Amino acid sequence: MAAQGRKNVHGKTGVRFKTGWTATREKAMQRNVVTELIIHEKVTVTSGVTKDLIKNIDHLITLAKKNDLHAHREAAKILRNEKGGDNVKAINKLFKVLGPRFKDRKGGYTHQYKMVERRGDGAKRVVVTFVE
Numbered sequence: 001m002a003a004q005g006r007k008n009v010h011g012k013t014g015v016r017f018k019t020g021w022t023a024t025r026e027k028a029m030q031r032n033v034v035t036e037l038i039i040h041e042k043v044t045v046t047s048g049v050t051k052d053l054i055k056n057i058d059h060l061i062t063l064a065k066k067n068d069l070h071a072h073r074e075a076a077k078i079l080r081n082e083k084g085g086d087n088v089k090a091i092n093k094l095f096k097v098l099g100p101r102f103k104d105r106k107g108g109y110t111h112q113y114k115m116v117e118r119r120g121d122g123a124k125r126v127v128v129t130f131v132e
Contacts, residue, residue, distance in 0.1 A: 030056055031080055037128060038094050039084030044115065047124040054110050054128070061109045064099030071095075098130070105131070 029049070034056050037043045045053060060078060063071040072095065079090045102109055108131065115125040 031078060034060065034078060035080040035082055035090045037130075038079065038090045038098065039082065042127065042129045044125055044127050046118075047114075047126050050112060050126045050128060054112075057128075058107065058109060060094060061098060061102050064094045065103055067095055067099055101130075 030052055033043060033045055033049060033053055037053070037057060038060070043053075056078065060075055063075050072091070075091055075094060079094070081089065081091075083089050084093065111129050111131055113127040113129070115127055117123060118125055
């Protein structure tokens, strides 16, 4: 029996087992980006990541404004256990710095700034920062 080839893949018979971009990979990437944004207060991502990033960070800031045990546990489900500048963990910075900063604000905690396209593949990049 002859090998059935697939179009637009390498080799005569194509790729037999191709790993896809799964939902768990997407969730892990979002967790990483949200944690980096909290630690450094600025992150550069592609335009496809921006919508989910802003949704997640708005949810976390809302939890930080509540500042109770349930909010801490819900935020700990999302954030990575990483330390940033001055050896402060992301969850501590969220509840001790960002929560009080946005206490009187009802939403819109981030700004998006478009950048030039990435040189290698032409992906649209966006810088996401917190509102001052």
